[in-house]
Amino acid sequence: MVFVHLSESRRMHTNQLLNCIKRVVFCTKRTPHCTCLFERYFTVHHVLRSPKKKTTSLYSSVDSGRYSSLVKSVVSTRVSSQTPESIEEENSHFYGPVVKSHTRTSKVKVPKHVHPFLNCDDDDDDDDGAHGREFFGPPTRISLQRDGKASVPSVTRVLQDTLSPLQRFYLERWKRRMITELGEEGFKEYTLNLFRQGGLFHNAVENFLSQDATATETKPADVIPGSYPTEIEGYMESIGYILEDISGVRAIESTVHHGTLDYRGIVDCVARYRGVLCAIEWKTSEKPKPHLSNTFDNPLQVAAYAGALNGDNNYKYQVEKGLIVVAYKDGSPGHAHPLNSTQMLDYWERWLVRLEEYMEKNKSR
């Protein structure tokens, strides 16, 4: 909750005051600091904006040089100031490094010694991750065993069930807006259509890579216009230039199961991207996703699959890197987001937190 002293706030423009409040609300986890931060913003604003003060201001002792960057960001309406990064930066200016909240850390302990990526050296690009073993033969395709082991959590279920409250909020808001626009039935149809297109796209990529894998290891085939269902032609065109960099396909739509952590999933693809062995996820998207940060939990998904594959006896090689490929329906160039070993480890750790959280929530079931 934010309290604003109205007699003081009257001199502020409404939108600037709101800006300050929004910044404070954004940092919900550090209430005392935020309150203090708000006071600082408030103070700084007054130092700057007090109209030709003739009287001694209560704030005259403020070191305005020290707060100049804050002043700029608060007063300027052109600065995109309300990003988590800028807030972090400004906070650390005042308070030093932020001690991260541990609220998402569950009490159920996943063994931390389980290290999924053995070679975390980024200079090993000449090694394909298979530790010297070259790969021959058709790609692995282990279909999901419907063995009735419903208790084994899947990657998507874990990620879905452990979305943060903020993620849930935005998703719910988006859903409400879509239903308002399309109606309940329209929204259902829209969602089904998205899933159908995603499924068709995956099948098309799968077929493409299967042919490619049997054809040659080194020379990729071309995406041939007109050879796919109309509704996914654009998606295929979109990733055509990325597929040219894919070679040495080792697994396609194959089930992975982590023997120790006991979770499973289906990895889209394991192949070399520009010579580096990666766990690959193909994604369709309506919105452009030019940055890795636009892909939400996709990197966790990739790290979870790679970690599972490395902990699965059915696969005799290790995967230490990842790739997320985003395709667009209008055929505009897709985006390839490679994940190096360091990023993979980082996302693996985040995945473990989510897995722990899931196990904690479901341990009584």
Next chain:
DNA sequence: GGATCCTTCTTCTTCTTC
């Protein structure tokens, strides 16, 4: 035959004026 499994997607601050 029916039910279930794993996926397929969806979010990212948000306003007004030039």
